[in-house]
Amino acid sequence: MSRHDKPLLSHGRVSRRTMLKGSLASALTLPALAPTLAGAAQTEDKDNIDLARQWPFYGEQGQAGITTPPQRHIMFMTFDMTTPTASALQVLLARWSAAIAQLVQGAAVGTVEPLRTGSVGSDTGEAVGLDPAALTVTIGLGPTIFTDNYGLAEKRPPHLRPLATLPSDNLQPELTGGDLSLQACADDPQVAYHAIRVLARIAKSIGAAQTRWTVMGFGRASAGKGQETPRNLFGFKDGTRNLVDAAEFDKHVWVKQGPAWQHDGSYQVVRKIKMNIENWDTDRVSDQNNVFGRHKLSGAPLSGTHEFDTPDFHKKNADGELTIPATAHIRLAAHENNQGVRILRRSYNYTDGLNQYGQLDAGLLFISYQNDPAHFEQLQRKLGATDALNEYISHIGSALFFVPPAAKEGSYIGAELFS
Template identity: 40%
Template structure:
C-alpha cells in the first residue's frame, strides 16, 4: 500500500477533511459521505467483478470506505492518507492475475507459478453411475469455473465469499489418477508413467487419504480466495463426483521478507534450493512431457507426485543446530552447503574435513537427493506446509504437503525416493502418510476444457 504523506499547514488553518482534536486531545474522524444505495434490479451491468472492485477501492478511500451498504466505516479517509495518496488506487498482492489458458507453452497454471501463501489439495472419485460423458461434463464445468475465478470474476450462483477480493494469484490445476481411466473406459489411453508408485520402507500410507480418480491443486495469496475456489469446484462436482480427501496448506506470504527468498519448511530449513529453474536449458525436458510420448494427449503436460509427510518436530527440535545441519547438509541460517559459500554455491561433495571424513556427511539429505547422486534425476518441488492440530500425545500433526512435478515419475521421484529410503539421515524425522500420482494434461485451448483430447479424442 502507499505510504502516508503529510504537508505543513499555516497556523490556525485546517486541511480539508483533517481530523480535529476531541476531548483529551483524541482525534475524531468526520463521518464519511453516505454511499449511494445499491441497485437491486440484478442488471449485469451493475455487477462488479472482484478484480474491478479492487481497482475502485482507491477512489472510495477519499471519502472513507463503507462496508455493508449501511455505512460501517473502515476508517480510511483523505486525512489519513494525504491528498496525493487519496487519488491513487489501492494496490496489493490481491490484484495479481494468473491466466488460466496461458502458462509456458500451454502448460496448466500452478506448476511453474511462484509459490502462493495458501493452498488446497483435493481428490474426487467419480460417482458410482458416472461414465466418460459424465466426466467430460464435469471437466467442462470445472474449467469454466476455474477460468472465471482466476480472472477475478464471480461465477453464477456464487457464494460471495471472495466478492471484494482480487484474483490474488489464484491457480487451479487438474489431474487424472490411475483409477480414472478404468472408470471411464479409457484404460488403453492410460500412460505407463501412471503405474502405481512402488512401496517404500518408510511408508505408513492411509489409503483413504491417497490416490483418487481426479485431483485438483488450488493455490492463492489470499485464504478466502482459495477457499472460495474450493467451494465453487466442490459444488460443481455435485452428482458427478464425491470428495475422497482434502488437505490444506500454507507458505510464507509474498512480501513478508525484504527480498524474494527460497521458502522454509516447518523444520526451519530452507527448502527448494536445488529446484530446476525455467531458465535451465533442459527444464522442459525434465518437467514436461515431450512430443515423443506414447500418449499424445499428454504432450506438454506433467506428472504430479503428492505426499503428505508428517514431520516429527518434537524429536527434531531436541537436536542442536549443529546436528540438524549435518542431517540436512546445509546451514540453517542461509541454506549454504556445509562446504561453504552461499545458498546457491554448488556443494563440494568430495570435500573432506581435518578428520578425513566428508564435510557433508554421507547420509546427509542434500547429498543423497542431489542430481549428482541420482544420475541427473531432478523434479520441480512445489510444496505447501500443513498443520492439522495436535495428536493425542500432544505432538503437532504438521509437516509438508509435498508436490513435485516431472516428465517421468519413474526416472525422477521414484529414483530419488528409493535412494532416500535406503539411507537418508532425515528419514528418521519423517512419516509418509498419504500418496498420490496424477497425470496433469496441458492447459485447455480457448473455448475448450482441460482433458478434452483424452475424453473426446
C-alpha cells in the same frame, strides 16, 4: 556453533510484511535487540505480493500452477468419481474448466444475483470483493480414470500407474489415492479455499465425484525463479536447487513424447509428510545441519559459505570425514548423485492442529512435477532407505496424477480424451 549458526535475530529479515515497518522497534522490550530487528524490517521485500495479479487459465503449454511462481497458500483436494460414465467425467471437466476460468479473474462463478434473491446459486460468496490473488487451479487425472469403465484405457499416459511401494511409506488409506486432484494456489488463503469449495460443490451437484482427502497448506516451502528461498517447519531453507528456467522445465517437467494431446502435460506426485516437530526441536543445531547437509540460517551447504554454492560432496574435514555426511538429505537427493535426475518441487507447510498426544500435528505437503514419476521413485528409494531425516518424518499420504496440458480458449481440460 559455527559462524553460520549465530542467533537468527542477528541475521536478515524477520518479516517481509510492509505493515511491520517502523513498528518492530517500539514493540520490543529488549533494547539491545531493537536496532537489529528494526533494520531487518526495512530490508527490501524480494517477494512482494500483488493481490490484483491474475494468471490466465487458458494457454498453449502446461496448466498454470506448475511452473508458475509459487503463491503463499494452497488448498489441495482429491476426489473419487461416483459414476462410471465417461459423459459424467466429460461434463465435470468442462464445468470445472469454465468455473476456473472465471475464478482466476476474481469473478464469481455464474452470477452473484442468487446471493441477493435468496435462491441457490453457483457461487458461495465468501470471496466476493476479494482480488484474484494470483490464483491458479490445476487439474490432475488419476490412474483409475484411464480404464475401460470410462472407455479411456487406450489413452492412458504411459507412466501413469500407482506409485511403487517405497521404503519411507507409512501410508494411511484415507490419505492415499484418488481419481482426480485439484491444486488451488493463491496469495490469499480465502481465495484458494473458495476455489476448491466451489469446484467441489459443482462435482457434487452433477453427481460426478465426491471428496476423498484434502490438505490446506501455507508458507510455500519451495522457491520459484526470483523468489527468496522459503523455510520448512524444521527451519531449513527448502528449494535452493529447485528447477527455475524454461530449458530445465522442458527437460525434466513437460512430457514431450507420445500422443500430441499429452505434450506439455506432466506427472504430479503428492505426498503428505508428517514431521515429528517436538523430537526435532530437542536436537542440537549442529546435528540438524548434518541431517540436511546445510547450515540452518544461511542455507549454505556444509562444504560452502553461501546458500547457492554448489555442494562439494568430496570435501572432507580435518579428521578425514565427509564434510557433508553420507546420510545428509542434500547428498542423497542431489542430481549429481542420481544420474542427473531432477524434479520440480512445489511444496507447502501444513498443520492439522494437535494430535491425540497433544503434540503438533504438522508437516510438509510435498508436491513435485516430472515427466516420469519413476524419477521421483528413484530419488525416494534412496532417501527412504538411508536419509538421516527419516528419524523425524513419516510419509502418511500419497497419490499420483497426470496433469493434462492447458485448455485452449473455448475448450476444456482433457477435451482430447473424448474426441
